[in-house]
Amino acid sequence: MSPATVAKPTPSPSVSDVVIETQNLSKDYRDFWGRQKVRALKSLDxxxxxxxxxxLLGPNGSGKSTTIKLLLGLLFPTGGRALIFGEEATEVRKNERIGYLPEESYLYKFLNAEETLDFYGRLFDMPAKVRRERTAQLIEQMNLTWAKKRQLKEYSKGMTRRIGLAQALINDPELVLLDEPTSGLDPIGTREMKDIIIKLRDEGKTVVMCSHLLADVQDVCDRIAILHQGELKELGRVDALLTVKDVTQVRAKNLTPEAQEEIRQVIAKHGGELLGIETPTTTLEELFLSIVRDSEARPGRRVLEKDAPKS
Incomplete structure (x- = not known):
């Protein structure tokens, strides 16, 4: 794993460090008569x-999109609270500090990249000089300088995805919400998108991303929450969740076949070089499928924060 994909340690949070907080957050969708039709989210904390x-992970219908819409204030909760920067999610002012990339970007196809970003900059009342500087910076960051004068209707899905992310960042937000950010990207574009997400974190921004591509989440996320049928099933640091318990893995080189069957002291005795003794990990895909299958077999909430030990 390259240094860019290593999750950084999570310090003990203080109240000011909490950007998003949900308390017993629930959402029911009702029919014409007001009767509960679907419980999309159940007591999310x-x-x-x-x-x-x-x-934020989960199969289709698990409540991911509902959670994002509740955080943005696009939906009102049936019960509980959602707080952003310590304010109710329904408070419109908070949106000035948020960038949002939906799963399907709704952009004006007859505008080019510069015109698109300038338009969204105007929505934030950004001065003309700031809009020009920010637009040029984001177009270069998204590797779209060569296509900045082309209308968006001529863009591929991957290019549209990148200009959609640029639109989400035009206001230099503190919190960035990304729904399927690598959708439609080729392997190079996917790697570039993940590098951008990591850079956003390194700049001090907070990023929440939904994705069905578990390898992408495993590469960049510090912590994850897994939802299933509207319930929180797992929550914790990626490295802690993927650690295989009660198993030790020993890697060495220059050992004879006899020495390979021995433990630490015998490795040294046979002149071997100890490369590492560590706890092996599973993959996020295996963890995800295990949790979903367990949830279907034994319904009910099951969540435990599995963070690395605090220093």
Whole structure:
């Protein structure tokens, strides 16, 4: 794993470090007569801390999009609270500090990249000089300088995804919400997108991303929450959740076949070089499928924060 993909340690949070907090957050969708039709979210309790990349995972219908819409104030909760920067999620002013990339970007296809970003900059009442500087910076960051004068209708899905992210960042937000950010990107574009997300964290921004591509989440996220049928099933640091318990892995070189069957002291005795003794990990895909299958077999909430030991 390259240094860029290593999750940084999570310090003990203070109240000011909590960017998103949900308390018993629930959402029911009702029919015409006001009767409960679907319970999309059930008593969600979680915190997202400043400067981390937080992954929100779950199969279709698990409540991910509902959670994002509740955080943005696009939906009103049936019960509980959602707080952003310590304010109710329904408070419109908070949106000036948020950038949002939806799963499907709704952009004006007859504008080019410069015109698109200038338009969204105007929505934030940004001065003309700031809009020009920010637009040029983001177009270069998204590697779209060569296509900045082309209308968006001529863009591929991957290019549209990148200009959509640039639109989400035009106001230099503190909190960035990303829904399927790597959708439609080729392997190079996916790597570039993940590098951008990591850079956002390194700049001190908080990122919440939803994705079905578990390898992408495993690469960049510090912590994750797994939802299933509207319930929180797992919450914790990626490295802690993927650690295989009660198993030790020994890696060495220059050992004879006899020495390979021995333990630490015998490795040294046979002149071997100890490369490492560590706890092996599973993959996020295996963890995700295990939690979903366990949830279907044994319904009910099951969540335990599994963070690395605090220093």
């Amino acid at each position: 979680l915190e997202v801390r400043r400067g981390e990349i937080f992954g």
